Every structure is written in structure tokens, then in C-alpha cells.
Amino acid sequence: MDHNSIRNAIVGIAASALAFGALLIQTLKSKKQITRKxxxxxxxxxxNYINSILYRGDHNCINIIRMRPVAFFNLCDILTMNNLLHPSRSVSVREQVVIFLHIIGHNVRFRVIGSRYYRSIETIHRYFKIVLRAILKLYKLLIRLPVESTPPEIRNSPRFYPYFKDCVGALDGTHVRASVPLSIQGRFRSRKGGTTQNVLAAITFDLKFAYVLAGWEGSAHDSRVLTDALRRPRGFNIPEGKYYLVDAGYGIRNGIISPYRGVRYHLKEFSDHRPENAKELFNLRHSSLRTTVERVFGILKKRFRVLDAEPFWDFQTQVDVVLACTIIHNHIMGVDPNYLINEGLYEEFESNLIVSTLTAREEREEAIEWAAKRDEIAEAMWSDYMARNINLF
Incomplete structure (x- = not known):
């Protein structure tokens, strides 16, 4: 091979190397540009996303975290002022509470929330637990037994006053879906199928929870759950001479008045099928008042979708989440829309009532006493009803 051939070959190799180098540099620049974009x-x-929830109108805020901004910021203030939540270096109290409310409002998985808020699953899980514990500590502040005076919803209605002047609320149970180990699923299987926890709640007529007991097996009868609540040292206390309205499944006992059995219950007082006697009239008005508890359960499950979906936590967390939802419900009912939480809310409730254990004989005697009280209410109600409607018969 002559010198010209060798030189040409070298020049060709060099040109190829330069072309490859230029191509490589261009490729690397393109990759950097793609990564940067x-x-x-x-x-x-x-x-920006959190601000869009809190500052772009009430409707958007309610859709995401199930409350208006005024209730949200007030809740954050309560948790902060009571030293229940603290900001960390990277997560503010505001973000902690937004994430918690987003999860329970829509039953969103941690990994989905983590993606939306650009947080790791571990971070979401940790702060969910932190906020849950903080909310539970508000139970005594926000869920309180009613005062002994006649509720205004009764006092201001001629249909209910003075007959129900000693009634302070309604009481009932509801079932919330539960996920439990296979070995105990039989105990948690409710009459309608599926595993649930039976939640007992006392409701006041301003649509607030006055007492909540969660965690009972779905197969447990409502009256059994109520008995447990009444026997607990710091459980459900009924002021002397006062009572709650319940459905027929609970029966009648001290401080508990159920409707008459075997008597029409769901009537329309001003329709063509008027009540025909004192017991029917009593059942009608009893039903009208007791539906308060059903309304509140409906509001609660509609607001917090986590209560009507298959849970993905351990059972104790499931119980705690139910309690947290009732606490937040009371907070919303107290703050929005008409007034802010007053300072009296921060006073811890202390009950002076003494819970006694009754013998079976004493329980039967109390049932007779309260059955007589029900008869007295029914007769007074019927007498007034007949006097007002004498011309219609």
C-alpha cells in the first residue's frame, strides 16, 4: 500500500471518529434537554394543589376534604393550640390535616395520596397515624353528653312539648364494614351479610353525637351493646329523670323509652290514616323524633366514604377511624355555618353521675316504672290531640 492510500485511510478513520463523537454529544444534549423538560x-x-383545595371556593374544598375552609382552619387551630399536632421540617400542620381528611373523605389508598401530594407511602402512613391520634384526643372536647334542660327542638314544638320535655336525644346502632382475620369473621358477620362492626351512638336533636361506642362485633344485638355502654365505668350515662328514644329492638328500661310493640309506628299524622288511639299517636311522634339518629348516620356515611367501603387497616385502626369521623362531624356541626367554637368547648367534661349495677329484679321493676311513664306521656298527648281535633271526628 502506498503512502497516499495509508493517508486516506487515516483521514477516513479520523472523520468517522469525529462524526461519531458529534453524534454522541448531540444525543447526550438531547437527553439532558428531555430530562430538564x-x-x-x-x-x-x-x-399549589393544597392551595387549590383551600382557596378556590367552598364547593371545591367540600368535595376534597368534606368541609368548608372555615371549619378546616378552625380544626387546625384547635389541634395546634392544644399541642396535639406540630409542624415538622418538611410537613406543615395544614398539609397533615388535609391529607388525613382526603383519605377518610374518599377512602383513598396511601399510595394514591402519596402520588398526588408527592410524598412517599411511608410519609403518608406516618402522618395519617399522627393526625388520627390527635383527632381522637378531641373526643372529650367535642363529643359531650347533653345538658339536662329541654332541647329547643322539643321545647319549641307543640307536637313534642311538654310530652317529651325530659327527652335529651335518640339512640341507635349502625353497622360499618369491617375487615377482620378469617378466624373471627363469624362473630363479625351481620344479619345482612358481610363482616361489620356494630357502632352504638347517642344523638342530640341538633344533629350531634353525644356518645359513641365502636368496635362491637357485627353479630352482637343492639341491646347487648347498649348494656355494655351503660356498665362501663366511664361509659354512657343518662341523667336522673331524663331519657333517650330508641327503636323497639332495645326494649324499655331505665332512661330508655321504646315505641309500643304491636302498634302501628310509621304513620302520617295529617293524612287520611290518622292515629286512632293514644299508643298510635305516641308511636308516630316517637318516630318523628327518633329519625334524628338515622339522619346523622346518613350524613356521616355520605361525608366520610371510608365508612362505607372495604377497610384496608388493622381492626383497631378501623375502630379509631369511626370515632375520628364522629368527632370531626361534631366539629363541623359546631363551627359551620353560623358560629365559631366557643372557649367553653375546651373545658373538659366531668360527670357527677354514678353508674350502678342492677339485679335482674331491679331491671324488671325499672322497666315497669318507665313503661308507666310512657303510658302517662301517651295519654296526655292523646287527650290534647283529641281536644284540638274534636271537630274532625
Whole structure:
């Protein structure tokens, strides 16, 4: 091979190397440009999303965290002022509470929330637990037994006053879906099928919870759960001479008045099928008042979708979440829309009532006493009803 051939070959190799190098540099530049275009400022996006929830109108806020901004910021203030929540270096109290409310409001999985808020699953799980524990500590502040005076919803209605002047609320149970180990699923299987926990609640007529007992097996009868609540040292206390309305499944006992059995219950007082006697009239008005508890259960499950979906936590967390939802419900009912929580809310409730254990004979005697009280109410109600409607018969 002559010198010209060798030189040409060298020049060709050098040109190829230069061309490959230029192509490689161009490729690397393109990759850098692509990476730069896909970069997301997570802190900015997270803050922007939280602000869009809280500052773009009440409707959007309610859709995401199930309450208006006024109730949200007030809740954050309560948790902060009572030293129940603290901001960390990277997560504010506001973000902690938003994430918690987003999860229970829509039953969203931790990994989905983590993706939306640009947080790891571990971070979401940790702060969910922190906020849950903080909310539970508000139980004594927000869920309180009613005062002994006649509720205004009764006092201001001629249909209910003075007959139900000693009634302080309604009481009932509801079933919330539960996930439990296979070995105990039989105990938690409710009459309608599926595993549930039986939740007992006392409701006041301003649509607030006055007492909540969660965690009972779905197969447990409502009256059994009530008996447990009444026997607990710091359980459900009924002021002397006062009572709650319940459905027929509970029976009648001290401080508990159920409707008459074997008597029409769901009537329409002003229709063509008027009540025909004192017992029917009593059952009608008893039903009208007792539906308060059903309304509140409906509001609660509609607001917090986590209560009507298959849970993905351990059972104790499931119980705690039910309690947290009732606490937040009371907070919303107290703050929004008409007034702010007053300072009296922060006073811890202390009950002076003494819970006694009754013998079977004493329980039967009390049932007779309260059955007589029910008869007295029914007769007074019927007498007045007939006097007002004498011309219609």
C-alpha cells in the first residue's frame, strides 16, 4: 500500500471518529434537554394543589376534604393550640390535616395520596397515624353528653312539648364494614351479610353525637351493646329523670323509652290514616323524633366514604377511624355555618353521675316504672290531640 492510500485511510478513520463523537454529544444534549423538560418542582406542585383545595371556593374544598375552609382552619387551630399536632421540617400542620381528611373523605389508598401530594407511602402512613391520634384526643372536647334542660327542638314544638320535655336525644346502632382475620369473621358477620362492626351512638336533636361506642362485633344485638355502654365505668350515662328514644329492638328500661310493640309506628299524622288511639299517636311522634339518629348516620356515611367501603387497616385502626369521623362531624356541626367554637368547648367534661349495677329484679321493676311513664306521656298527648281535633271526628 502506498503512502497516499495509508493517508486516506487515516483521514477516513479520523472523520468517522469525529462524526461519531458529534453524534454522541448531540444525543447526550438531547437527553439532558428531555430530562430538564420532565423535571417537576414537587414542593411547588404540592403547595399549589393544597392551595387549590383551600382557596378556590367552598364547593371545591367540600368535595376534597368534606368541609368548608372555615371549619378546616378552625380544626387546625384547635389541634395546634392544644399541642396535639406540630409542624415538622418538611410537613406543615395544614398539609397533615388535609391529607388525613382526603383519605377518610374518599377512602383513598396511601399510595394514591402519596402520588398526588408527592410524598412517599411511608410519609403518608406516618402522618395519617399522627393526625388520627390527635383527632381522637378531641373526643372529650367535642363529643359531650347533653345538658339536662329541654332541647329547643322539643321545647319549641307543640307536637313534642311538654310530652317529651325530659327527652335529651335518640339512640341507635349502625353497622360499618369491617375487615377482620378469617378466624373471627363469624362473630363479625351481620344479619345482612358481610363482616361489620356494630357502632352504638347517642344523638342530640341538633344533629350531634353525644356518645359513641365502636368496635362491637357485627353479630352482637343492639341491646347487648347498649348494656355494655351503660356498665362501663366511664361509659354512657343518662341523667336522673331524663331519657333517650330508641327503636323497639332495645326494649324499655331505665332512661330508655321504646315505641309500643304491636302498634302501628310509621304513620302520617295529617293524612287520611290518622292515629286512632293514644299508643298510635305516641308511636308516630316517637318516630318523628327518633329519625334524628338515622339522619346523622346518613350524613356521616355520605361525608366520610371510608365508612362505607372495604377497610384496608388493622381492626383497631378501623375502630379509631369511626370515632375520628364522629368527632370531626361534631366539629363541623359546631363551627359551620353560623358560629365559631366557643372557649367553653375546651373545658373538659366531668360527670357527677354514678353508674350502678342492677339485679335482674331491679331491671324488671325499672322497666315497669318507665313503661308507666310512657303510658302517662301517651295519654296526655292523646287527650290534647283529641281536644284540638274534636271537630274532625
Amino acid at each position: 420532565c423535571h417537576v418542582n414537587q414542593d411547588y406542585e404540592r403547595e
